[in-house]
Amino acid sequence: MTSLSPRLQAVVERVLPGQPVADIGTDHGALACALIREDRVPRAIAVDVATGPVGRAQDAVHRAGLGARISVRLGDGLGPLGPGEVGTVVLCGMGGATIIRILEAGRDKLGAVARLVLSPHTAAPALRRSLVAWGWTDVDGCLVEDRGHVYSVAAWERGSARWSEADYRWGRHVRARPDPLLAAQLERERVRLGAAHAAAQSGREPGDPEVEALALALGQLDRELVRLGCYSSSSSATRGAQLNSPSRSSEGVAVDSGLVE
Ligand SMILES: C[S@@+](CC[C@H](N)C(=O)[O-])C[C@H]1O[C@@H](n2cnc3c(N)ncnc32)[C@H](O)[C@@H]1O
DSSP, rough: OOOHHHHHHHTTTSTTTSEEEEEEETTHHHHHHHHHTTTTTOOEEEEEESSSHHHHHHHHHHOOOOOOOOTEESSTTTTTTOOOOOOOOEEEEEEEHEEEEEEHHHHGGGGTOOOOEEEEHHHHHHHHHHHTTTTTEEEEEEEEEETTEEEEEEEEEEEEOOOOOHHHOOOHHHSSSSOHHHHHHHHHHHHHHHHHHHHHHTTTTOHHHHHHHHHHHHHHHHHHHHHHHOOOOOOOHHHHHHHHOOSSSSOOOOGGGGGGG
């Protein structure tokens, strides 16, 4: 029996116990197998859009002897789900834009779904904005380090809450409690964004929209670092200037790319 990665374990812990679950984009099927093996849910539906992963998931389910409780289905997004079949939908290990598209296309399948457990690899802020616009709010969330990457994992239910711009950018629940992973991630983001800002500034007119957007994003990042106690507000300008130095390496940055990419 293979043990789950820390990322998938964080997903498992956020699935509603006692209700059937759908794992969309299941690939290896490990999540569905773990949920059933641990008896957290009565049944699981493992969906993938590609035949290779469906075959892999079928093999995993067969090897684990869990065929009676896990249905592996080929199809796009929520398409293979019947109405009211599951209480939790999991979408993890995909880009945020793909998750948005799947949820939008499958709105008619979400009626009886009480919880979404989501872990996007990219575009987490855009995903958060879409979910809030559709009437969902996060009820739990965390950052997880897994093989050198930091991932966000969050559970969403229907409801509303106050969302600040910083909440959209880094995650409401993640920001609500001290997390060394968040501080470390923001420090790295500060270096990348500072270098991108410095590079964009050279040869541009004052007021250039891209430079302005990067400056705005940097200001928000500095305020967040101060809020987390990473540096004082008086030192942030100096530190910002140091981090903006063009001699620092730049991996390129998209302002709205979010924390966990
Ligand atoms: C990187 S794997 C992630 C596997 C697993 N969820 C995890 O987090 O470890 C992404 C999987 O999503 C599947 N996928 C991508 N788009 C999909 C869609 N629209 N509907 C269903 N599955 C999809 C891919 O075929 C692939 O197997």
